[in-house]
Amino acid sequence: MSDALIDAIKTTATEQIAAIKAGTLDARELFEAYRSRAAADTTNAFTYVAPEAPAELPGRDTPLAGLPVAIKDLFCTEGVPSQAGSRLLEGYLPPYTATSVQKLLDAGSTSHGKTNQDEFAMGSSNENSAFGPTLNPWDPTRVPGGSSGGSAAAVAAGHAPWAMGTDTGGSIRQPAAFCGLVGLKPTYGSISRFGMIAFASSLDQAGPITRSVADAALMLSFMEGKDDRDMTSIGLREPIETPTRTDLTGLRIGVPEELSGEGIDPGVRASFEAALEEAKALGATVTQVHLPNAPHALSAYYVLAPAEASSNLSRFDGVRYGNRLEAEDGSLIGMYTRTRTENFGAEVKRRIMLGTYALSAGFYDASYGRAQRVRTKIVEDFAAAFAEVDVIATPTAPTVAYKLGEKSSDPLEMYLGDFCTVPMSLAGIPAISIPSGLSEGLPVGLQLAGPAFSENLILGVAHALEQKLGFDTAGAIR
Amino acid sequence: MIDAKQVLHVARLARLELAPEDVQPMADELSSILGHIEKMSSLDLDGVEPTTHVVPVEGVLRPDVAEPPLTREVALSQAPKHTETGFLVPSPQA
Structure with a gap:
C-alpha cells in the first residue's frame, strides 16, 4: 500500500x-485499501469482508462520496451475512436492510x-x-470492549474509516x-431500530463509532430520523450541525x-480530572451534582435488559x-429446545434464564415492575x-481495557463494569465518549451526557474538548 | 435465592436444556446476580409510576397504505426447512 494511502x-x-x-x-482505491486491510485484519474484528468493491461506487457528488463504513453484525444487510455474533444465525442472509444502514447507503456510503x-450484543468485552x-x-492481549468491540477495533486499527455500533447499556461508548x-449513543428513538436484531427494545440504540467528533456528527446526521417501520422512532428535533465549538465559557x-x-x-480518575481542568481552562465551570438513585441503575438494568431479551x-x-x-424424539418442542440449547452461548443462556425468571408468574411485580419504577427514579x-x-461528565468506564479472560469467569464482575454508562441508557438521554488521554499506555474515555435531544450541545462540548486534549485517534494504526 | 428446582423450571419455560452438572452452577450464578439486583428492594417506590418509554410519543400510526410485502419465495428462503408454500416443522403431535 502506498504511503499516500496510509x-x-x-x-x-x-x-x-x-x-x-x-x-x-480516489474512492475506489480507498475502498480497496480498506477492504484489503480488513481482509488481512489480525484482531478478528470482522465476521464478513466484501469479496470485492461494488461495480459502481456512489459518486463524488453524494454526501458521503463512496466512503465505506464497517457495520456491526447485528444490523440486517440484504444478502450479506448478518449473524449477531451467534452460531444460531450462522450464514443468515437477511432479505432486507436495516433503515439506519440504508440511510447511510442512500447518502453515498458503501460497506x-x-x-x-x-x-446478540450481550457482553462488555467481545469475548461472548x-x-x-x-x-x-x-x-x-486486551479486550476491545463490547458489545460493539469489532466496530471499535476495526476503526482503531485503520481497517475502517468509521463504523456503526449499537448501545443498550454502554455497547458503543465503552468500546x-x-x-x-x-x-x-443518541437519544432513544432518534435512529430507527428497524432491521437491528433486537436485544432489549426499550434500550437499544444505534450510533457511530468514529475517530473524531465531527465524524460522529456527520454519521449521525444521516442515520437519524423517524421511520414508519419503528413505532418508537421519533428522529431528532433539530438538524445535526457540524461541531465547531472551541470555547466553553x-x-x-x-x-x-x-x-x-x-x-x-x-x-482513569487522573485522566478524567485532567480533562475537567482543560474544560475549566476553556471557560467551563465544574460542580458536583447528585444522581442519588444511580447506584441502583445496574440492578434495574440487569432485570429490564434480560427480561426484554x-x-x-x-x-x-x-x-x-x-x-x-x-x-x-422427532418432537417440535424438542426441536426448539435443542436448536436453542446447542446454538446459544453461555452468556445468552444466562440472560435468557435471568429474564425468564424475572418475567415468570409470581416474580414480575418484584422484579420487572420494580425495575421500571427504579427507572423512573433515574x-x-x-x-x-x-x-x-x-452537561454531565463521568469516566466512560471504571478501567482501561483489561486482559482477555480477566473478567470472563465472573458474570457479575463484568456487569459491574457498566455502571457509568447504564444510567444514561435507562434515562434514554444522549451520551458521547471521547478519549481523554492514556493510562498505562491505554486509552481512557470521558463521557459527556446531556438532556434528551441535546446532541448538538454534547457534540459541541466534545469537539471543544477534543481540540484542547489533542488525543491521537490514529495511535494504533499501523 | 434460586435453587436447582427453580432453575429447571425456568429452563423449561425458556426452551433450554441444562446438563445435570450445569444446573447447580447456573443456580449459583443466577443467585449471585439476583443478590445484587435485590439491593433495589431498599428503595421506597410507593407511588412511583413505571417507565416503559423514556420519550413519550403519541399518534405514531402510519397511514394505512398497503406496500408490497416480501414475496413468499424470499420469506421462505432462509428457513431451515420449508415447502413451496410454508415453513416445515415437526408435527406437534410427534
Whole structure:
C-alpha cells in the first residue's frame, strides 16, 4: 500500500470525504485499501469482508462520496451475512436492510464488511462472540470492549474509516473508550431500530463509532430520523450541525459523585480530572451534582435488559431462519429446545434464564415492575441534575481495557463494569465518549451526557474538548 | 435465592436444556446476580409510576397504505426447512 494511502487512512472520515470530493483521493482505491486491510485484519474484528468493491461506487457528488463504513453484525444487510455474533444465525442472509444502514447507503456510503460483537450484543468485552474474541489494536492481549468491540477495533486499527455500533447499556461508548475513539449513543428513538436484531427494545440504540467528533456528527446526521417501520422512532428535533465549538465559557458541567468516585481506577480518575481542568481552562465551570438513585441503575438494568431479551430471543426457534437441530424424539418442542440449547452461548443462556425468571408468574411485580419504577427514579435524577448543569461528565468506564479472560469467569464482575454508562441508557438521554488521554499506555474515555435531544450541545462540548486534549485517534494504526 | 428446582423450571419455560452438572452452577450464578439486583428492594417506590418509554410519543400510526410485502419465495428462503408454500416443522403431535 502506498504511503499516500496510509496517510489518507490516518485522516478522519470527514477529511477523507473532502479529499475524494476535491479529487485528491480516489474512492475506489480507498475502498480497496480498506477492504484489503480488513481482509488481512489480525484482531478478528470482522465476521464478513466484501469479496470485492461494488461495480459502481456512489459518486463524488453524494454526501458521503463512496466512503465505506464497517457495520456491526447485528444490523440486517440484504444478502450479506448478518449473524449477531451467534452460531444460531450462522450464514443468515437477511432479505432486507436495516433503515439506519440504508440511510447511510442512500447518502453515498458503501460497506466493506460486518464486524464482530458479543452474541446478540450481550457482553462488555467481545469475548461472548461465537466467532471468537476480538483483540484490542492498542494491545492485542486486551479486550476491545463490547458489545460493539469489532466496530471499535476495526476503526482503531485503520481497517475502517468509521463504523456503526449499537448501545443498550454502554455497547458503543465503552468500546470507543477502550479503543481510543469517539462513540455516540443518541437519544432513544432518534435512529430507527428497524432491521437491528433486537436485544432489549426499550434500550437499544444505534450510533457511530468514529475517530473524531465531527465524524460522529456527520454519521449521525444521516442515520437519524423517524421511520414508519419503528413505532418508537421519533428522529431528532433539530438538524445535526457540524461541531465547531472551541470555547466553553458559561458552560456548566456537573460531575455526579456516584459515577466518578468509588470504583474508578486511579489512572482513569487522573485522566478524567485532567480533562475537567482543560474544560475549566476553556471557560467551563465544574460542580458536583447528585444522581442519588444511580447506584441502583445496574440492578434495574440487569432485570429490564434480560427480561426484554428473553422475550425478543424467543423468536429463535429454528423455524423461519437460522440453524435448526432436530430432536432425537422427532418432537417440535424438542426441536426448539435443542436448536436453542446447542446454538446459544453461555452468556445468552444466562440472560435468557435471568429474564425468564424475572418475567415468570409470581416474580414480575418484584422484579420487572420494580425495575421500571427504579427507572423512573433515574429519569427524575437526571432531570433534577439538568436543572442545575448543562452537561454531565463521568469516566466512560471504571478501567482501561483489561486482559482477555480477566473478567470472563465472573458474570457479575463484568456487569459491574457498566455502571457509568447504564444510567444514561435507562434515562434514554444522549451520551458521547471521547478519549481523554492514556493510562498505562491505554486509552481512557470521558463521557459527556446531556438532556434528551441535546446532541448538538454534547457534540459541541466534545469537539471543544477534543481540540484542547489533542488525543491521537490514529495511535494504533499501523 | 434460586435453587436447582427453580432453575429447571425456568429452563423449561425458556426452551433450554441444562446438563445435570450445569444446573447447580447456573443456580449459583443466577443467585449471585439476583443478590445484587435485590439491593433495589431498599428503595421506597410507593407511588412511583413505571417507565416503559423514556420519550413519550403519541399518534405514531402510519397511514394505512398497503406496500408490497416480501414475496413468499424470499420469506421462505432462509428457513431451515420449508415447502413451496410454508415453513416445515415437526408435527406437534410427534
